[in-house]
Amino acid sequence: MGTIKNLAEGITALLKGLATTLKILSRKPVTEQYPEYRRPLPARSRAVIVLTRDPDGEERCVACYLCSAVCPVSCISMQSAEREDGRRYPRWFRINFARCIYCGLCEEACPTLAIQLTPNFETSGRDILKLVYEKEDLLVNHGGKNNEYNFYKRAGVAMVGDKGTQINEDKPVDLKSNLP
Amino acid sequence: MYPQVIFQNRKPNRIATIDEYRQSGGYQALTMALQKYSPKEVQQAVVDANLQGRGGAGFPAGLKWKSVADDAPFPRYLITNIDEMEPGTFKDRIMAHADPHMIIEGTILAGYVVSAEKGIIFVRPSYESSALILEREIRIAQEAGYLGQNIMGSNFSFDLIVHRSGGRYICGEGTAQINAIMGMRAHPKQPPPRSTEKGLWDQPTVLNNIETLVNVPHIVRHGAEWFKGLAKTKASSGTKLYCVSGKVNRPGCYELPMGTPLREIIEEHAGGLLPGSEFKACLPGGASTCFLGKEDYDVEMDFEGLKKCRNRLGTGAVIVFDQKTCLVGATLNLIDFFVRESCGFCTPCREGLPFIRDLLWRIEHGEGEEEFIPILHRMCAHMWKSYCAFAPGASMPVTSLLDHFPEEVHEHISQKKCPFKS
Amino acid sequence: MLLEWILGFVFLIVKLTIVLIILLTVAAYLVWVERKLLGRIQARYGPNRAGEFGLLQPLADLVKLITKEDTVPQEANKGIFLLAPGVVGLMALLIFAVVPFGSGVTLWGRSIPLVITDLNVGLLFILALSSISVYGIALGGWASNSKYSLLGGIRGAAQMISYEVPMGLSLVPVVMLARSFSLVEITNAQSARPFIFVQPVSFILFLIAALAEIKRIPFDLPEAENELGAGYHTEYSGMRFGLFFLGEYITMIILGSLIAVFFLGGWHGPLLPPIIWFLLKVGIIVFTLIWFRATFPRIRYDQLMNTGWKVLIPIALLNIVVTGALVLGTS
Amino acid sequence: MPKLKIDGLEIEVERGTKVIEAAARLGIIIPRFCFHPGLGPVGACRVCAVKFEEGPVKGVQMSCMTDAQDGMVVSTTDEEAADFRKHVIEWLMMNHPHDCPVCDEGGHCLLQDLTVAGGHGIRRYLGKKRTYNDQYLGVFVQHEMNRCIQCWRCRRFYQEFAGYRDLGALQIAHHTYFGRATDGQLESPFSGNIIDICPTGVYTDKPSRFTGRRWDFERGPSLCIHCSLGCHIITSARYREMTRLEARFSESVNGYFICDRGRYGFYYTNHPERPRRARIRTEEVSLDQAIQTAAQKIIQINQKNGPKAIACLGSARSCVENQAMLIRFCRVQGWNEPTYFETPTMAKKVKRAVARLDEQLAVSMREIEKADFILAVGADPVNEAPMLALAMRQAFRNEATIVVIDPRPVFLPFEFEHLPVAPDDLEPCLTALIKGAVHRSAAEKMGEEALRFYDTAPAEYPDAPIKNRMVKITQKLRQSRYPVIICGTSIVRETTPDVAADSALLLRAARGRAGLFYLMSEANTFGAALLSSEEGSVMDVVESIEKGSVKGLMLVESDPFRSFPDYERLKQAVDKLDLFLVMDYLPSFAARLAHLFFPTQTLFEMETSFVNQEGRVQFATSAYRGGIPISQISAGGHPLRVFRRDIPGGESQPAWQILAKLANIISLPGREMFSLSKNELWSWIAKEYPIFANVPIADELPDDVRVHLAQGREKLFPSGGQIRSGGLSRENSTLELVMGDWTFGTEELSTYSKYLQQVEKEPCLFMSPKDASMLGLKDRERITLPLDKGRLEMELRIVDTMAPGVIVMPKHRQLAWQKIEKWPVKVAMGQIRK
Amino acid sequence: MLSEELLEPLQKRIAETDHPRELVVDIMLALQNHHGYLSDQAVEEAARLLDMTPLEIEELATFYDFIYREPVGRFVIHVCDGVVCWMNGYDSVLNHLFKKLGIKPGETTEDGFFTILPTACIGYCDLSPAMLINGRAYGPLTPEKIDGILDRLRSEAPPPRMAR
Structure with missing residues (x-):
């Protein structure tokens, strides 16, 4: 008896499946017609990477190597250097988008909010070397998702102002102070 | 009126002269000791008298001297500590201004016991007047033959100098004081080696509080039993x-x-509390002791008595607070003091105390949160794991404030302001 | 006589050419149809870029396949590797030689049968050729020198052996009823009543077995993409890959034609001309195959073997016995 | 031996071991900031708290301050201890800035590690962060006080361990500040170590500032070759550039630290002018082509002038492989053996020293730390081998007496007895001390020769003030239980190494234990002395060139223009050559003159071996594969986007491989062919020099293999009756010129470092007050000094810590001192003028 | 430079002491009295006298409370901020001083007379609130008393050597 029941159930299932597909056949497709229609992407969708700037227009990247360290496909490389005023910056900064998997770990690791993923994903081209982006290609003139943040205002090193003048800092200790 | 031993020559507005001191029996003990007693005998008398160190820890002075080994190398040093900076304490100043020769004689006797060749009186800069008095009187004692080579014909030689401090609370700590004298930063140093083995310039060094030493001549003169009889309780001896x-x-x-x-x-x-004031609490032994509430008002003020109510006699400086004083504010003031005076050597003291200060400041100024209280508790408990006794002492007022006066703290937090300020 | 023979030959060539062109075109557009249908069943558009409604897609595919580099793996058995796709394509085309797609037309006084050749053992010819076509797969899989291809080839061979038997057996009742191996005869035997009504069991058995023979979902284990890459044709590219593909889609049409011939009465039908009936029936079958593909998942290998040996063969045998008894009884 | 239990694991340790060390041996790393195995415990940071559950100590205590004792049961995971440690981290992080991304310590920061490990993630402190202003601490060390966690390591290293007094703690309490009194270069030549020991980023490496993260560096164990001690180092390379160098712990050589010369001397390997291509005259060619050309020329000369017409110079800075291959090369070709030393005297001194250093006498630097009496003869540790001074200071801290007999104004970072005597008087002064402290019976026990040595050695030093000081020193030496003699080889006379060895033997006979420690001039002087068989010298080669018997000269990593005393003569000799072939990695003067030039690899690019002055065979791995640094190729911009197989500028090869290739081309048929395998070379070395036979040629780096020639076979007391009597017998009208080393500016490789160039002091001439007053010269006057071939102009320094009758001058990079015909140089007094 | 009469007794004391470093605080105080505060120059002088480095002097000078590394006035008012004085009106004393002298803690009056430095308990708790001016203690303080003290000091003292 069980076998027949199973058989019956099996056949019904097959038929149900057939019915379902047949039903969908009559539906209107849901596909969007790209590129005629470009669906607006959420701001947090992950595609091409940019390097943003501070509110005061300086490049945010301090070449701390955290993004390159965290990158699972090793597509980020850079060379840090010291600017004349002591600011740390990437002498060159390279992302190989031919390797990038747009996982966004670099953005998460970035302590200065410099590296950010944007919704722009249209980068395909015929020359693979064109997918190797240098700093000039990556730098943008805005702060990206957060226009306010300035790393050096919180870092505790003297860069955008003297020591003790930044957020949540006390005046520098006066070594020779007579006060107890 | 109780018998006055240390203050027997205390005059209003005047310093007792060497003659006055001698008239009251001064320098007899030294003469007796040098002529009749061996250092061991004097030491034994002090051990018998159970002379507890008056600096705060209450370690018997005789035992400390005993820890200088018989075959310890020479020269040996003796340091008299007049670096009291404990808020509420001023007895050393009073002593120096009352009867400096008692200090000198006590120091010489102690030097005799441990065979020291040089004594150093360590004076804080606020007591410049005391330092000047002592320097003058030391000269007088020298001239009188109580100091110098082969004192009174014995083969005991002893020099005494006054060393001025640059002024830091931590210099009152024994090992830190030794470092301070050596011209180094006054950081405490944990044994081993003990300072009685390797102290000043790596030589055996004994360091005593001035109030401990002034008792020595009297013990030598009147005997241990007499000294013990001075106290009100069995466990302790002498006057305080x-x-x-x-x-x-x-x-x-x-x-x-x-x-x-x-x-x-x-x-x-002390004439009771000020008119309109009511006893609320007191610190029984300076800043690094616990608040003592009304319930312990009848405590016997000696090392044992205060230990029973989980407090310390410390220097015996009773600071009395009335019902109109904000204890959170007082504690904040004390912690402020400790934060400033920490030597900065170990982490809990250097960084932990500012943390506690910050939390207390927020409570006092209406920015307190209930969750600060467990943080304060934990941190105060951890203060006991710091390098020297400074941080544990600093944590005591805070711990006792939280334990004995929790309502006052909660009131600060719930009212978002200090209830004692209008 | 000679002229007759020459004329007949010319007609045959013309017929062959027409059939071949139609067959290839249909096969090519079948790809388009399948993709379009699959797309719609998945709420997508399917190909719609090359030409209106993507109608030029087969052409685009063809261009792409032809221009694509034809790679041969370094360690492959080159001769066999190159031969295998040809076998598949050729066998599929050969089968169509015996499939009748109409009753015949009279042109310039000549009666031209709408079948390339009406073999009197057409059915056996079909069975034979369909068995040979698996050589293409087995050889291609083996010659590629790739473990995926080899597995795919082995699976194809095993599957063919397992399902050849029930397929053959399921046609025995048909032959018993039509009393002929000729496909034309079989068609004609159904002029009144298609065999599907008298032999539903045979029909189902044949459908299942034939699905397995042409390796279509749910029986596409030899190329199981997610296990074997693409199975026997993993290593193929360009037009050689195209030949495998072509073979598959021609086979689909053949299967449709065979089912139409064996069970649906071939070109017989009321009102409409016979060729239309035939195409309609083939179309329905082909649509069903695509529909199945869009609906059913691939079965497991053990299920495949179980079904073939333990279910289909016994039922087919039983069906022969019952049919035989009934035929004897009624005649 | 106390036995204790830590986290359930039992361990037995020596008495006096701290619990934190015992745990480390079990693999349990207790957090620490202030504790450093090189500096010992201090108990300031309190982060090493553990719970003592049973035993003599109870409760939560600091594991660094507690001696391991019997019956202790320790828990490192105890809740209260862990909570306390977490609090300590929280306290330390209260004021720590948020600047890890721009901090060079990020990635190898102890504070970072422990913050993560301790689980402190959320900031509870609401107050403001303390800040400090930073100081300029010189070329090497970057200061960033905000990051300080007041662990006191820097001050303890700087003041207590190293003995320099210009960096310390200022202010008090939570304002404690570590720095100098005023901005300025740190005075200590060991200042770089505070970078290594700082647990966070207060002191960071300035030259490598912002160049990369630890995880990106190719790091490997290597050796320092900027003096003969052979300290162990860790290299960090990135993008084909050596970026940074750190100390590597070594049990027997350098401990935990290295000097600044070692730390910042490596920049020669990145030098922008470093020759990277082979050259024929000025034309750059491929290496193979150059080898072919060289082979042709060599064959020509050999055919024309015979095999002895080509001379080879090796150098003491070259590795064992290069030195050995050069010798093998010459032997196979039938040429004269290569030369490694400038003068015959130098060769003899070094060879004597190597011959006299036997297994029992030789001491390592670690053993020097344990000595209770150190007698340095003709040695200036801070300048010649800085780490030795640090080892001596540790002995001093353990209450050792330290005596230096040297004419130069020796400075050491601790109190020591300096007996400034002229080079001629070094030996009598030494023997006088030894005779004062060793009874004749000790010599008697050692046999006739020892006795003869004892008897003929001068027993008294004639100069009264020094003699008086020697009384006390002799007394100390008499009481010592472990005396060590340190003997320099640069300014001493030929016989001094022997006298020092004999003295050490006598001391050992008398005291039961004694050590001998030679200082040598370069990293592989010991190796050169071991390998070279003849006592030829550059001087002889130059003479042969002048005579015309030598037509070709091959230099293997050698620049005689630096070290040869007579520059003009050498230049003329080189100009006469038919073939001048140079292999080197330095843009040296010789390299510029070369007819044929081959680029060779530096220590950092090849696997090499060196023998330090103690006879310790040490191995170095390659740090990177060579080639022009990316930063130099791209001029700071991004690297080129090209695919290529070879390394740009990576043509350099180990000199010994170039030699092997060259030999294989010029070799006549039937002669031995050289393999390019290092193992093959080493088996040749082991075969030819049995002393190396027990050196394992392994992939690991053995640290404790020593080779020593003298194993009882060497003739002891060879100086017998002819010890220099010395003793003020010199004429008064001349001064002897002594050329010493300076920490920075003398050693060849490190002079190519642009960072060390910045801290070089300007060379000057030292003179004793006595001589100066006779000449009427004043301190800091500019004077001219007459030499054999010209005059030198420099500043005069009058110092009272040097021997009269001697003037001292550094062999300095900035000083063209090579105007000397012959050593020793006597300068007529009247010739020194303003 | 230091005058001979100042230098000589110091050098004599140093020569007499076994461990000259013991005298470092005394020397610093002496130089401080001479210069008014322990100037950078004084630090170097002290270092020279004691054969120490300026850093070693600085380590101590910045450690101690009563060594002034910055210029101070003729009178340094150490106002006790110990708990007893705090309880008895430290705030009002300090505020009165601020108002009267027009300076904040650590600052020196324009005329160079006074510097206010809050200080840990000076040991005059029986006279609280108290303050210490150039080693002399005053207490218990009231605004009137303070006025009196300051006026007297200002009138009696010689004009300050260095106005700010």
Whole structure:
């Protein structure tokens, strides 16, 4: 008896499946017609990477190597250097988008909010070397998702102002102070 | 009135001269000791008298001297500590201004016991007057032959100098004081080696509080039993200088038997609380002791008595608070003091105390949160794992504030302001 | 006589050419149809870029396949590797030689049968050729020198052996009823009543077995993409890959034609001309195959073997016995 | 031996071991900031708290301050201890800035590690962060006080361990500040170590500032070759550039630290002018082509002038492989053996020293730390081998007496007895001390020769003030239980190494234990002395060139223009050559003159071996594969986007491989062919020099293999009756010129470092007050000094810590001192003028 | 430079002491009295006298409370901020001083007379609130008393050597 029941159930299932597909056949497709229609992407969708700037227009990247360290496909490389005023910056900064998997770990690791993923994903081209982006290609003139943040205002090193003048800092200790 | 031993020559507004001191029996003990007693015998007398160190820890002075090994190398040093910076304490100053020769004789006797060749009186800069007095009187004692080579014909030679400090609370700590004398930063140093083995310039060094030493001549002269009899309680001996300050009618330094009840000290000797004031709490032994509430008002003020109510005698400086004083504010003031005076050597003290200060400041200024209280508790408990006794002492007022006066703290937090400020 | 023979030959060539062109075109557009249908069943558009409604897609595919580099793996058995796709394509085309797609037309006084050749053992010819076509797969899989291809080839061979038997057996009742191996005869035997009504069991058995023979979902284990890459044709590219593909889609049409011939009465039908009926029936079958593909998942290998040996063969045998008894009884 | 239990694991340790060390041996790393195995415990940071559950100590205590004792049961995971440690981290992080991304310590920061490990993630402190202003601490060390966690390591290293007094703690409490009194270069030549020991980023490496993260560096164990001690180092390379160098712990050589010369001397390997291509005259060619050309020329000369017409110079800075291959090369070709030393005297001194250093006498630097009496003869540790001074200071801290007999104004970072005597008087002064401290019976026990040595050695030093000081020193030496003699080889006379060895033997006979420690001039002087068989010298080669018997000269990593005393003569000799072939990695003067030039690899690019002055065979791995640094190729911009197989500028090869290739081309048929395998070379070395036979040629780096020639076979007391009597017998009208080393500016490789160039002091001439007053010269006057071939102009320094009758001058990079005909140089007094 | 009469007794004391470093605080105080505060120059002088490095002097000078590394006035008012004085009106004393002298803690008056430095308990708790001016203690303080003290000091003292 069980076998027949199973058989019956099996056949019904097959038929149900057939019915379902047949039903969908009559539906209107849901596909969007790209590129005629470009669906607006959420701001947090992950595609091409940019390097943003501070509110005061300086490049945010301090070449701390955290993004390159965290990158699972090793597509980020850079060379840090010291600017004349002591600011740390990437002498060159390279992302190989031919390797990038747009996982966004670099953005998460970035302590200065410099590296950010944007919704722009249209980068395909015929020359693979064109997918190797240098700093000039990556730098943008805005702060990206957060226009306010300035790393050096919180870092505790003297860069955008003297020591003790930044957020949540006390005046520098006066070594020779007579006060107890 | 109780018998005055240390203050027997205390005159209002005047310093006792060497003659006055001699008239009262001064330098007899030294003469007796040099002529009749060996250092061991003097040491034994002090051990018998159970002379507890008056600097705060209460370690028997005789035992400390004993820890200088017989075959310890020479030269040996003796340091007399007049670096009292404990808020509420001023007995050393009173002593130096009352009877400097008693200090000198006590120091010489102690030097005799440990065969030291040089004594150093370490004076804080606020007591420049005391330092000048002592320097002058040391010269007088030298001229009188109580100091120098082969004192009074014996083969004991002893020099005494006054060393001025640059002024830091931590210099009162024994090992830190030794470092300070050596011209180094006054950081405490944990044994081994003990300073009685390797102290000043790596030589055996004994360091005593001045109030401990002034008792020595009297013990030598009158014997251990007499000294023990001076105290009110069995466990202790001798008299104690109690400095009473705060909201009392007659703040001052009073020589009373060890173990005099707190109520008696405040109400009889210090003239009771100011009109309109009511006893709320007191610190029984300076800043690094616990608040003592009304429930312990009758405690016997000696090392044992205060230990029983989980407190410390410390320097015996009674600071009296009345009901109009904000204890959170007082604690904040104390912690402020400790934060500033920490030597900065170990982490809990250097960084932990500012953390505690910050939390207390927020509570006092209406920015407190209930969750600060467990943080304060934990941090105060951890203060006991710091390098020296400074941080544990600093944590005591905070811990006792949280334990004995929790309502006051909660009131600060719930009202978002200090209830004592209008 | 000679002229007759020459004329007949010319007609045959013309017929062959027409059939071949139609067949290839249909096969090519079948790809388009399948993709379009699959797309719609998945709520997508399917190909719609090359030409209107993507109608030029087959052409685009063809161009792409032809221009694509024809790679041969370094360690492959080159001769066999190159031969294998040809076998598949050729066998599929050969089968169509015996499939009748109409009753015949009269042109310039000549009666031209709408079948390339009406073999009197057409059915056996079909069975034979369909068995050979698996050589293409097995050889291609083996010659590629790739473990995926080899597995795919082995699976194809095993699957063919397992399902050849029930397929053959399921046609025995048909032959018993039509009393002929000729496909034309079989068609004609159904002029009144298609065999599907008298032999539903045979029909189902044949459908299942034939699905397995042409390796279509749910029986596409030889190329199981997610296990074997693409199975026997993993290593193929360009037009050689195209030949495998072509073979598959021609086979689909053949299967449709065979089912139409064996069970649906071939070109017989009321009102409409016979060729239309035939195409309609083939179309329905082909649509069903695509529909199945869009609906059913691939079965497991053990299920495949179980079904073939333990279910289909016994049922087919039983069906022969019952049919035989009934035929004897009624005649 | 106390036995204790830590986290359930039992361990037995020596008495006096701290619990934190015992745990480390079990693999349990207790957090620490202030504790450093090189500096010992201090108990300031309190982060090493553990719970003592049973035993003599109870409760939560600091594991660094507690001696391991019997019966202790320790828990490192105890809740209260862990909570306390977490609090300590929280306290330390209260004021720590948020600047890890721009901090060079990020990635190898102890504070970072422990913050993560301790689980402190959320900031509870609401107050403001303390800040400090930073100081300029010189070329090497970057200061960033905000990051300080007041662990006191820097001050303890700087003041207590190293003995320099210009960096310390200022202010008090939570304002404690570590720095100098005023901005300025740190005075200590060991200042770089505070970078290594700082647990966070207060002191960071300035030259490598912002160049990369630890995880990106190719790091490997290597050796320092900027003096003969052979300290162990860790290299960090990135993008084909050596970026940074750190100390590597070594049990027997350098401990935990290295000097600044070692730390910042490596920049020669990145030098922008470093020759990277082979050259024929000025034309750059491929290496193979150059080898072919060289082979042709060599064959020509050999055919024309015979095999002895080509001379080879090796150098003491070259590795064992290069030195050995050069010798093998010459032997196979039938040429004269290569030369490694400038003068015959130098060769003899070094060879004597190597011959006299036997297994029992030789001491390592670690053993020097344990000595209770150190007698340095003709040695200036801070300048010649800085780490030795640090080892001596540790002995000093353990209450050792330290005596230096040297004419130069020796400075050491601790109190020591300096007996400034002229080079001629070094030996009598030494023997006088030894004779004062060793009874004749000790010599008697050692046999006749020892006795003869004892008897003929001068027993008294004639100069009265020094003699008086020697009384006390002799007394100390008499009481010592472990005396060590340190003997320099640069300014001493030929016989001094022997006298020092004999003295050490006598001391050992008398005291039961004694050590001998030679200082040599370069990293592989010991190796050169071991390998070279003849006592030829550059001087001889130059003479042969002048005579015309030598037509070709091959230099293997050698620049005689630096070290040869007579520059003009050498230049003329080189100009006469038919073939001048140079292999080197330095843009040296010789390299510029070369007819044929081959680029070779530096220590950092090849696997090499060196023998330090103690006879310790040490191995170095390659740090990177060579080639022009990316930063130099791209001029700071991004690297080129090209695919290529070879390394740009990576043509350099180990000199010994170039030699092997060259030999294989010029070799006549039937002669031995050289393999390019290092193992093959080493088996040749082991075969030819049995002393190396027990050196394992392994992939690991053995640290404790020593080779020593003298194993009882060497003739002891060879100086017998002819010890220099010395003793003020010199004429008064001349001064002897002594050329010493300076920490920075003398050693060849490190002079190519642009960072060390910045801290070089300007060379000057030292003179004793006595001589100066006779000449009427004043301190800091500019004077001219007459030499054999010209005059030198420099500043005069009058110092009272040097021997009279001697003037001292550094062999300095900035000083063209090579105007000397012959050593020793006597300068007529009247010739020194303003 | 230091005058001979100042230098000589110091050098004599140093020569007499076994461990000259013991005198470092005394020397610093002496130089401080001479210069008014322990100037950078004084630090170097002290270092020279004691054969120490300026850093070693600085380590101590910045450690101690009563060594002034910055210029101070003729009178340094150490106002006790110990708990007893705090309880008895430290705030009002300090505020009165601020108002009267027009300076904040650590600052020196324009005329160079006074510097206010809050200080840990000076040991005059029986006279609280108290303050210490150039080693001399005053207490218990009231605004009137303070005025009196300051006026007297200002009138009696010689004009300050160095106005700010």
